[in-house]
Amino acid sequence: MAGVNAGGERKERARFRRQAPEDRRRQLGEAALRCILKHGNAGVSVRQIAAEAGVTQGLVTHHFGEISELVAYAFDIMSGSLLQALMDAVAAAEPTPQKRLDAFIEASFSPVLFDRDVLGVWVVFWGLVLHSPRMSASQQGEYSDYVAAVERLLGDLAASEEFAIGNVRLAAIAFTALLDGLWLAWCLNPSSFRPEEGVQLCRNWVKGLRLGAHG
Amino acid sequence: MAGVNAGGERKERARFRRQAPEDRRRQLGEAALRCILKHGNAGVSVRQIAAEAGVTQGLVTHHFGEISELVAYAFDIMSGSLLQALMDAVAAAEPTPQKRLDAFIEASFSPVLFDRDVLGVWVVFWGLVLHSPRMSASQQGEYSDYVAAVERLLGDLAASEEFAIGNVRLAAIAFTALLDGLWLAWCLNPSSFRPEEGVQLCRNWVKGLRLGAHG
DNA sequence: TTTGTTGTTATACGATCTTATAATTTCTCT
DNA sequence: AGAGAAATTATAAGATCGTATAACAACAAA
Incomplete structure (x- = not known):
């Protein structure tokens, strides 16, 4: 089935840098603080925090489980x-x-x-x-x-x-x-x-x- | 089209008592307090407050506009x-x-x-x-x-x-x-x-x- | 170079939320 | 008794949220 995408428009996955859990956790924590600072209670949201940190939502779950x-x-x-x-x-x-x-x-x-x-x-x-x-x-x-x-x-x-x-x-x-x-x-x-x-x-x-x- | 509901199961609208805006506003306000008391920030929601007050959501909008x-x-x-x-x-x-x-x-x-x-x-x-x-x-x-x-x-x-x-x-x-x-x-x-x-x-x-x- | 681990993306599902709009009932006033 | 005003219900549309799951890619180690 190779070559099915004749148009050449292959969906590219976003590139990323892999990081030590410690570092990532801190980044997410600080992103959470910025979100709360900006939007108050409304800022406490997996999606917003992930976006603020520039990562996808799944990463929050992966590192912290519950929000x-x-x-x-x-x-x-x-x-x-x-x-x-x-x-x-x-x-x-x-x-x-x-x-x-x-x-x-x-x-x-x-x-x-x-x-x-x-x-x-x-x-x-x-x-x-x-x-x-x-x-x-x-x-x-x-x-x-x-x-x-x-x-x-x-x-x-x-x-x-x-x-x-x-x-x-x-x-x-x-x-x-x-x-x-x-x-x-x-x-x-x-x-x-x-x-x-x-x-x-x-x-x-x-x-x-x-x-x-x-x- | 009369008599379409042969089974006789006509959808009945909920009965309600009409109240003075003043009274209703207070009821909704107190329902809001109970919701916030029970669930904190999560309790601030049109649906929850309306349910707590025993009315439908539209009534909140009707009396207060924005939540x-x-x-x-x-x-x-x-x-x-x-x-x-x-x-x-x-x-x-x-x-x-x-x-x-x-x-x-x-x-x-x-x-x-x-x-x-x-x-x-x-x-x-x-x-x-x-x-x-x-x-x-x-x-x-x-x-x-x-x-x-x-x-x-x-x-x-x-x-x-x-x-x-x-x-x-x-x-x-x-x-x-x-x-x-x-x-x-x-x-x-x-x-x-x-x-x-x-x-x-x-x-x-x-x-x-x-x-x-x-x- | 190859293989394995796991950090990360991508996607989907069901629930709940806000707001808007139409239909209907209650109540008051004549 | 009847008509009109407005309080209330009912319903829908679109957004966002939390969580779960599978696929992928970066990096280390062999």
Whole structure:
């Protein structure tokens, strides 16, 4: 049956470069983040993500099975990268507890984190966390890493300045909540306050801590 | 052509009760809330909402046009009802600024509001607010109502106890952010702290306010 | 050069979604 | 009682989605 295509119009398959699963998974994860960033919940779709990554849909299934696995992976990428950015800022500060905490606060309100797009991605994740055990597991781990980092910053400050904090873990949870809440409020309604005012509000919280509000 | 259906099995149209547009809109809005509550973002669908309300899909289009209009309407219902519940609790408290604020805090952590299901609905709304001007407009109005209520509570307290608050509006924004952040954290990870601890953290924030942290 | 593994494309199927349109019933008003 | 308005049902068309499966091609190793 050779030569059946007399017209010579042989259907050509798309060429591709074969890649290590590790690399491909990351590419797909980052494509997923871009899709979610652009279209919110509507961006969570095998087809859209595959197109964004420039591959076919089957590849997503091949590497991740269910799509929720891909989204969870993207969540881990994003979460790790944000916490890393924060801790880099802390590490770059002068090594006193005061400067380190303040660097953490300022970095939290810097354009890298304090960004509507970032919240857009986050909100999608939250929605999934509430309905998917797999996402919930990721979230728990990442939240506790975050709170632990804050706890260390606050604990060091208290030790250095010799004031008392009744329960450092709870204080860290409150401070984290304040940061998240301000982030949320500002992203949903950027005209409600300016980022510098957000920094000031966080500093005021720390001021209250120093004055013994959490003793 | 009469009598073609010899078997007598005439296709009967479903009976229905005609209702005032106002009533129907509300029914559909509440059905939308139940759908979102049950299925998250996946619950935002004309078909599902219509089924939940016990009507056909066309009715949604008829009353709301685009589905985003229905969701925005549902958002208004929910938002109004939550703020109302809070203000009812405040009104039921003894009429001193201290008791009123405390009632506000306690109500915020009561099962009516401090609820994973409620957050699930909220998260869906946030996701839409970030991508839809119509939803954003609703959110702005409702957020400013909320902050105004908090502002009044804090202002009254400060006036009554004669301590200073540099910028009451900003303080109200911070307090609101703390509440929202704690709500968010707890719903995403209920084992991180107990509601009573959340109440305590808010009281501590007020304590800091009294001590002049926001002076 | 050849063979085998597996990353990747291509394609199909069934379900669900949004939107549009026509037919029909309910209710009100005269 | 009858007619008209509009609320509601019914149905269809086209798009998109998730998942499964088979064929193909790139690369490594022999």
